[in-house]
Amino acid sequence: MLELSRLSKRYGEVQALDGCSFRVERGRMLGFLGPNGAGKTTAMRSVFNLVSLDEGSVTWRGRPVGQRERLRFGYMPEQRGLYPKMRIGRQLAYLGRIHGMTTGEASAAAEQWLEELGLADRIGDPLEKLSHGNQQRVQLAAALIHDPELLVLDEPFSGLDPFGVETMAEILRSRAASGAAVVFSSHQLDMVEDLCQDVAIINRGRVVMGGEVRQLKADSPYWVIEVEMRGGDVERLSRLESVVSVDFDGYRHRIVVRKGGDLSDLVSRLDLGGDVRHFTFSAPSLSELFKQAVAG
């Protein structure tokens, strides 16, 4: 288990981290969310001792993270980059070796990963000869080559086409399933909701909401009602006291209501003589939780 506790870091005038704490469990995936500049990259870098913290500590299985622990971690930085002129097979093998693999193990793992990513025939090509999408795949293999126990990925889905996204998601799922702790940052909240059991939402250097996604939804003080109807006057609903907001996307109204309000009153008022085509009643999406957490 990776635990970040009370991390603080100031760069000049900017307080990048301000008591940031969360934990990543083995065998689970955590989505690390937050607006731009909230401190996600700084927090992820601190796991690899790339940031000297003003305060706080990073531990792995209860022990402070040192060079030896870091060799069992895999990292995909936000700023992607490998050696452009180095052949991809040798490059991956080198990255395996710097994480403590023997030459033989590293070469075998490089071949295996290139095979898995459909790049087996490019093993002798320098990275710069590959297409952008294929370079991204090599970058992923670079983070996974040594079969890490913890994967830290900074925006792994950005810049990927839908097939790339699917491959990435599949691989991350299988890493978590085989017992690795996985944490990645993303702005694609639907993707995170789909993949992650846990989330941590950071704003201004502090985790403002965190835990199991299911639990966070259950604990949310709101419900979401989605209605699609012809005619009728839905807008009137916004005058009800329990209604937080009403949004209309051209087809459907999305109504956020406070829990514990008078639901029956609300539902009765929905029967406004219109022709109802769609009606759902659900917990808020991660996207809504995120907006609340960051706004509040």
Add this chain to the structure above:
Amino acid sequence: MTSWQAIRLVMGREIRERSRSGAFIVSVAITLLLVAAVLFLPLIFADDDVRYEVGVVGDGNQAVIDAAVALANPPGRKVRTTIEVIPFATREEAETAADAEEVDGVLMDGREIVVRGAGGEAGGALESLLQRGARSVQIESLVAAGSGEVVSILTSQPLQVRSLSGADAEENRGRSVVAFGGLMLLYMAVLLYGSLILSGVTEEKTNRVVEVLLAAFEPWQLLAGKIMGIGLLGLCQFVGTVVIALVGINLTGVIDLPEFPVDSILVLVLWFILGYSLFAVMFGAAGALVSRAEDAQTVVAPISLVAVAGFFIAIQAVSNPTSTLSVVTTFIPPTAPFVAPVRFAFQAIPLWQMATSVALMILTVVVMTRLAGRVYLGGLLRFGSRVGIREAFRSAEL
């Protein structure tokens, strides 16, 4: 993984990838071509006749000289060798002329050669030619007598050789060649490989691979591995070139080399390694502060300036190895690698000064590597504009 294993991995990659690159192969080829040109061009264009001026005193000289000229001009040889004979009345007059380099050597009574300095530029070749002439005269008299042993004549040096400048002339010349040569080599290596390290560091920063590497390595391990890799590769190239040049010189005899004193060479190698390390660390840290090659010149200028200063102070030390400036700069780490070996070559440095200077230097290299590692980490993860050294230092307090 130990630090040494980490350093070795970085070093191995630098050497493998760099030695495979086209630029490296081209630079090796050009260097070898230059060496070959320097060695063989004089031979190709050497159709100037050789002319010696030899002073003679006493009798029995002409036979030796005639035989020498005949031996030097076998049938079919394009280059003509002539010896002009200048008679002197007394030994003193002849020696004075030799000392003033009015003659290339003096032959006395057909038994002795006097030269200014043993192994001097013209002296070595003339000396061996006259020895051969004297041997052939002895063999002819043997043939005339009808009996005697040829082998003992062929393996002997029939003429005695005396040097006017004393026995140490040879060694002194060797020492100054080592001192000057070492000075030039270090200066070239610092500027040449320093810029390679600089661009290597900037390159890793530009292509952003550095963050992946630093996630596994400590910054100083990455820096040390890079410096040692580039240094070792450069050193191999350097030593290879020098060896090829020496072999070539021996084969062609274009340049007459003095004997090199072993202690001078060992001291030179030690200081070369220390000096290279210190400057390489500084260049590495400088490279981490910039993300574009254009900005590199600004941060490099002060370091190059220190190397230039060291070089000139050392030149001064050649003629004045015990001056206050020479002594003081022996204890200043960036100038010591230039000054100390020069002073040693001229035997003008007490042991305690040498030991203190080496110890200071090792300490500085170790401390600088750690500090540079810190600057390296602070600078490497900042992209865009140039990072101030203080800012880099503070943002990576380890």
